[in-house]
Amino acid sequence: MLLRLLLVLVATTGLAVLVPGVASAEGEQVLGTLQTSRSGPIEGVEVTVTTAAGEEVDSVESDEDGRWSVDLPGPGDYVVTIDEDGLPEGVKLAGTDNRTVTVAEGRREPVIIGLEDGSRGGGGGTVRAVQLLVDGIRFGLLIAMAAVGLSLIFGTTGLTNFAHGELVTIGAIVAWYVNVQGGVPLIPATLIAMVAGAAVGALNELGLWRPLRRRGTGLIAALVVSIGLSLLLRYLIQIVYGGRSSPYQVATGRAVDYGLFTLTNRALISIVVSVVVLVLVAVMLQRTKIGKAMRAVADNRDLAASSGIDVNRVILVVWMMGGALAALGGVLLGLSDQVQWDMGFRLLLLMFAGVTLGGLGTAYGALVGSLIVGIFVQMSTLVIPNDVKYVGGLLLLIVILVIRPQGILGSRVRIG
Amino acid sequence: MGDLLDALAVALKAGLGFQAIFFALLAIGINVQFGYAGLLNFGQIAFALVGGFGIAISVSKWGLNFWVGVVIGLAAAVVLALLLGLPTLRLRADYLAIATIATAEGLRLLFRSVSATPVTNGTRGLSAFNGDFIALAPWATNERYRILGTSWSGGELWVALVGWALVILSCLLVWALMRSPWGRVLKSIREDEDAVRSLGKNVYVYKMQALVLGGILGALGGMVYAVGTGSAVPDQYQNANTFLAYAALILGGAARVLGPVVGSIVLLFILQFADTGLRLLIDNGVIPEGLLSSTDVAQIRFVLVGIGLMLLLVFRPQGIFGDRREVMLDAR
Numbered sequence: 002m003l004l005r006l007l008l009v010l011v012a013t014t015g016l017a018v019l020v021p022g023v024a025s026a027e028g029e030q031v032l033g034t035l036q037t038s039r040s041g042p043i044e045g046v047e048v049t050v051t052t053a054a055g056e057e058v059d060s061v062e063s064d065e066d067g068r069w070s071v072d073l074p075g076p077g078d079y080v081v082t083i084d085e086d087g088l089p090e091g092v093k094l095a096g097t098d099n100r101t102v103t104v105a106e107g108r109r110e111p112v113i114i115g116l117e118d119g120s121r122g123g124g125g126g127t128v129r130a131v132q133l134l135v136d137g138i139r140f141g142l143l144i145a146m147a148a149v150g151l152s153l154i155f156g157t158t159g160l161t162n163f164a165h166g167e168l169v170t171i172g173a174i175v176a177w178y179v180n181v182q183g184g185v186p187l188i189p190a191t192l193i194a195m196v197a198g199a200a201v202g203a204l205n206e207l208g209l210w211r212p213l214r215r216r217g218t219g220l221i222a223a224l225v226v227s228i229g230l231s232l233l234l235r236y237l238i239q240i241v242y243g244g245r246s247s248p249y250q251v252a253t254g255r256a257v258d259y260g261l262f263t264l265t266n267r268a269l270i271s272i273v274v275s276v277v278v279l280v281l282v283a284v285m286l287q288r289t290k291i292g293k294a295m296r297a298v299a300d301n302r303d304l305a306a307s308s309g310i311d312v313n314r315v316i317l318v319v320w321m322m323g324g325a326l327a328a329l330g331g332v333l334l335g336l337s338d339q340v341q342w343d344m345g346f347r348l349l350l351l352m353f354a355g356v357t358l359g360g361l362g363t364a365y366g367a368l369v370g371s372l373i374v375g376i377f378v379q380m381s382t383l384v385i386p387n388d389v390k391y392v393g394g395l396l397l398l399i400v401i402l403v404i405r406p407q408g409i410l411g412s413r414v415r416i417g
Numbered sequence: 418m419g420d421l422l423d424a425l426a427v428a429l430k431a432g433l434g435f436q437a438i439f440f441a442l443l444a445i446g447i448n449v450q451f452g453y454a455g456l457l458n459f460g461q462i463a464f465a466l467v468g469g470f471g472i473a474i475s476v477s478k479w480g481l482n483f484w485v486g487v488v489i490g491l492a493a494a495v496v497l498a499l500l501l502g503l504p505t506l507r508l509r510a511d512y513l514a515i516a517t518i519a520t521a522e523g524l525r526l527l528f529r530s531v532s533a534t535p536v537t538n539g540t541r542g543l544s545a546f547n548g549d550f551i552a553l554a555p556w557a558t559n560e561r562y563r564i565l566g567t568s569w570s571g572g573e574l575w576v577a578l579v580g581w582a583l584v585i586l587s588c589l590l591v592w593a594l595m596r597s598p599w600g601r602v603l604k605s606i607r608e609d610e611d612a613v614r615s616l617g618k619n620v621y622v623y624k625m626q627a628l629v630l631g632g633i634l635g636a637l638g639g640m641v642y643a644v645g646t647g648s649a650v651p652d653q654y655q656n657a658n659t660f661l662a663y664a665a666l667i668l669g670g671a672a673r674v675l676g677p678v679v680g681s682i683v684l685l686f687i688l689q690f691a692d693t694g695l696r697l698l699i700d701n702g703v704i705p706e707g708l709l710s711s712t713d714v715a716q717i718r719f720v721l722v723g724i725g726l727m728l729l730l731v732f733r734p735q736g737i738f739g740d741r742r743e744v745m746l747d748a749r
Contacts, residue, residue, distance in 0.1 A: 161511040163518075213731065221457065221510060225667075226730045228459070228660050233723025236657075236716040240709070350522055353515045361511075389530045395523035399516055403504040406512065 030109040031081055031102060032070035035063045037092055037116050042067030046087035053078035053101070062087075076106040083114055092116055132262040133379045139268050139337070141355075141375020142275035145368045147330030148352040149282055150202070150323020152359070152367035156299030157316050159220050160210065163227045165327060166349030167234040172198040172328020173335040173344060174242055180249050187251050191332045195325040202324020205230075206317050231346070239342040246339040249332075271333045278329065279368060282322075286364055291318055296364070347391065351378065354398035360408030369409055374398075420701075422566065424693040430567040431689030432682045435645030438580035439465070440685060442638030443662035444669070444677030445587050446631035451663075452671035453595060454627040455607035457510045460501070460517030461662055463524050464632040465639025466654040467493040470528065472640055473649035474536060476546035483549035487640060494636035498629040506624045521656050529651035542650030550644055551575060573645070580641045584678055587634055592674045594630075603627055604672075657719050664722045667729050670739030679737060684725075688718045 031050060035043040042065065049060040050071040058079065063069040073079060082099040094116060104110045151165045176194035179185045185193070209230070213223060256263040286292040294315045297305040306312045327345075334344055351374055359370025374394050381393035401408070431437065443461050450456040471490020475481040481489075501520060505513040528537045537543065551558050554575035562569050569577070594600045605613045606620055614620050643649045661684070662677075669680025695714045698704045709717075735741040 161514065216731070218731065221455075222730045222734060224457070224511060224514065225663065226727050228663070229723045229726030229730065231723070232657055232660055232719050232726070236719040236723065239716050240713045240720070347522075350519045353519065357512070357515065386530065386532045389527055389532060392523040392527050392530075395519040398519050399501075399504060402508065402512060402516055406504075406508050 029073040029076055029104045029106065030070055031073065031079060031104060031112050032068070032109060033081075033112040033114070035067040035069070035083070035114075035116065043089060043092065043116075047084040049082045049084070051080045051082070053080065055080075070109075073104060076104050076108070078103050081112045081114070088116070128261055130380065130383060133383060134376060135262045135264060136268070137376030137379030138372070139272050139275075139375075140379055141372035142272060142279065143330050143333045143337075144348065144351050144355050144375050145371035146275055146278060146333070147327045147348060148355050148367040148371045149279070149364055150319070150326050151352050152356045152361065153295060153299065153319045153364055154316075154323055155356070155361055156363065157295065157302070157312075157319050158210065158214070160227065161220075161224050163224065163349070164205070164231040164234060165323070165352065166345035166347075167231055167238070168198055168201060168324050168327035168345065169331035169334065169348055170235070170238055170342065170345030171201055171331070172324075173331030173340050174238060174342075175328070176332045177242075177247070177249060177335065177340045180251075181247070184250075187249050187332075187336075190249075191329065194328045194332055198324040198326075198328025198331075199321040200324070202320040202322075202327075203317060205324070206320040210320075211313065211316075235343060235346055242340075242342050244342060246341040248339050249336060251336070267336055271336060274329070275333065278326070282326070283365070283368075291315065295319055299364075350398075351375075351391065351394050354394050354401070356408075357398055357406075358401045358408055360410040363408075363410045366408050366410035420697050424690055424697060426566040427693045428686045428690035429565065430569070432686035433567075433577065434569075434573065434685075435576050435580055435641055437681050437685040438577065438584055439638045439642040439645070440658075440662050440665050441584050441678045441681035442580075442587065442641060443635050443659070444666040444681055445584070445591060446634030446638070447659075447662055447666050448631075448671060448673075448677045449591060449594075449627050449634065450631035452666065452673075452676070453600065453607060454603045454624055455510065456506075456624060456628060456631075457514040458517050458628065458631060459514045459659055460519075460521035460656070461631070461635045462639075462654050462656055462659040463517070463521035464494045464497060464635030465642065465658070466521070466524055466528065466651070467497055468636030468639030469643030469649045469654070470537060470543070470639075471636070472643055473543040473546050476549070477543045478536060483546070486546070490636050490640055491633055494632045495629055498632035499625070502625045502628045506621055506628065518656060518659075521654075521659065525651050525654055525656070528654075537649075537651065540650070540652065542648055542653075544648040546649075547644040547647050576641065576645045580645070583637055583641065587637070588674050588678060595674070599623075599626075657722075660726065661719075661722050664726045664729070666736075667726065667734065668736050670736035672740070672743045673738045676736060676738050683737075684722075688721060691721060692718060 035046055037043075044063055044065050044067065046063045047060060048063065048069045048071070050058045050073070052058060058073060059071045061069050061071055078101060080099050080101050085094055085098050088094075094114070098114070100112055100114055102110050102112055147165070147169050150168070151162060154160055154162050154165070172194045175197045176187070176190045179193050180187050180190040183190070209226070210223070213226065218226070251267065254266040256265045286296060294305065294310045295318070297308070297310055298312055298315045302312060330348070331345060334348060338344065352371065355371030355374040356367045357370065358373055359366025359368065374397060377397055378390050378394040382390050385393055443465060446464065447458060447461055450458045468490040471493050472483065472486035475486030475489050476483055497520075501513075501517055505516045527533055529540045531539060533539065551572045554571055556571050556574070558571035558575065560571050562571065562574060595604070602613060602618055602623055606623055610620055639654070642653070646653070662681075665680035665684045666677045667680070668684055669678065670676035692714055695704070695709070695717060696711050699709060699711050699714070729736065735743070
């Protein structure tokens with residue numbers, strides 16, 4: 002979370018070896034990195050290591066990357082103390098200035114001393130609310146992007162596609178393989194992922210749903226088929242990609258202060274990209290021939306077909322567009338959280354919440370609803386713990402169903 | 418050859434053990450809701466979760482009697498069904514599907530969250546709550562017994578025996594209900610809701626009763642599972658299990674009393690056989706480690722269930738015993 006600007010030093014053994022000048026001797030060592038997300042690495046802070054009995058072992062200063070390390074005479078208990086006066090303006094200790102660690106034989110023990118740069122809770126509740134609002138807008142736009150396809154597919158074919166979350170995951174993972182394994186920068190990797198997403202969408206339509214429609218498979222049966230597809234893809238992805246979560250290879254910028262809130266550059270880019278893409282989608286729906294055809298098919302399929310619209314072609318385009326947008330949403334989600342095998346499924350439930358809130362089957366409803374769900378989920382952390390914030394979103398979904406099941410922009414006839 | 422026989426024995430045990438009972442009870446519940454009433458409950462695992470944790474929390478945390486825990490678990494399932502049904506049963510089928518799957522996932526996240534740790538022990542879950550039940554077994558529970566080449570501990574046998582008794586009782590109940598006037602109304606709701614309404618029946622109440630009954634059966638399944646494993650961990654109640662139960666139901670045949678039971682036995686047998694067989698093939702080097710490692714095998718079962726669900730729905734929606742005319746459902 003952006004807010005938790007209490008960042009500390011966890012230096013792994015691997016990192017320590019990379020740093021020139023840091024002893025890579027065989028013996029025991031304590032090491033760490035001093036940094037917070039707003040101040041960046043902190044240089045020139047004195048770190049003193051004493052034995053449990055109080056004898057000083059050594060005293061070093063952190064280097065320009067905030068790293069420090071001290072060689073130890075042997076395994077045992079040591080007390081690591083940092084000099085509070087050496088910390089830059091605005092950075093404070095989150096707890097005490099020292100930490101006792103037990104170092105086993107031959108171990109390089111990373112030491113964590115909590116630092117706070119004052120932004121957490123700083124300025125009182127309103128600022129935190131603004132911060133969460135901005136973060137919620139970012140999250141909501143992301144959901145909206147993934148959900149537009151879901152809503153349009155529902156509108157044009159009547160299918161409640163439970164496998165839409167997997168389109169999100171596939172986009173994120175294709176980008177991850179191209180970016181991290183292939184060494185391609187993230188922006189071209191994202192474009193490749195979007196093309197792949199569109200291809201998967203087209204494959205979905207041509208390989209599965211069009212033949213099923215031709216067979217006259219009922220909507221409920223199709224819904225269960227989409228569940229089967231979702232399970233199949235989700236667990237195949239877990240087999241191929243594994244259960245880990247890993248980030249993209251991009252420069253980690255530090256948060257920029259905008260007065261009432263702080264925002265990392267990648268979050269800002271995420272917001273800008275989402276807005277631009279969603280505006281483009283809206284313009285396309287409103288102005289272009291294919292966009293008008295999409296709305297016509299969503300509104301009344303038979304009428305659209307009888308007025309000369311090639312319904313199957315429109316549905317194919319909807320699937321490709323939905324796939325590409327879901328893939329882009331997946332990359333943005335992977336950027337803010339991390340790439341995981343079930344990220345899409347978890348987002349799917351919030352997408353459903355957004356689409357239901359906005360009105361199933363309407364493109365703009367998906368947009369408005371998702372934005373509200375995203376903001377609600379992030380803002381709810383004001384009162385509920387962070388790890389149950391998704392539950393808040395799902396509760397919202399149930400409340401919507403009680404109060405206004407047709408959604409904000411939906412019409413009553415659709416809900417039956 | 419010996420390996421193959423071992424794999425068959427392991428699979429047979431899975432097809433008769435408490436996992437199969439768990440899925441059979443879940444699927445019987447879904448059968449009442451989906452097979453007979455046409456309700457799409459995609460959150461059946463949530464009922465199992467409240468059932469299992471009903472016992473676990475009552476016994477481990479509150480120090481209550483095991484049977485009080487059973488009652489609490491069932492009551493929780495009824496409350497959950499009412500809460501879910503109230504907003505969604507008046508709406509089209511897919512709204513119930515979305516609301517139930519969201520509830521199941523939300524409950525799991527809630528039970529494993531840090532804030533729930535004082536009650537549920539978070540991700541580590543609860544254990545040591547089935548002692549009272551295992552102690553009721555009429556034979557020694559710490560010995561192992563061999564039946565048809567499979568090895569069972571006394572406790573496992575006792576859980577399986579009581580579990581299958583529950584399954585048989587549930588089937589009898591469903592059979593009796595479905596040939597009663599109540600069951601006929603339920604089936605006609607599935608076929609044509611408006612026609613039933615025009616005959617003066619309160620469709621909403623019937624649907625709610627079906628949802629509650631199915632939920633109670635699901636909670637019983639969760640209890641058998643919790644007692645069988647001896648632990649209740651939130652992550653055991655992944656929503657994929659709901660669809661495993663759906664696969665079992667559709668494989669056996671929806672809207673048939675014995676469909677879900679046969680489906681669960683066959684499905685668990687197939688899955689466990691595939692699981693053991695694949696592990697054997699990997700260990701013997703028939704499948705290269707690079708293609709599939711033995712840690713991946715656990716995921717294979719859900720891949721198989723996914724493929725199975727799709728193929729069944731497309732090519733044989735009536736499963737083994739079903740009647741095709743009864744399962745040609747469509748959203749209204």
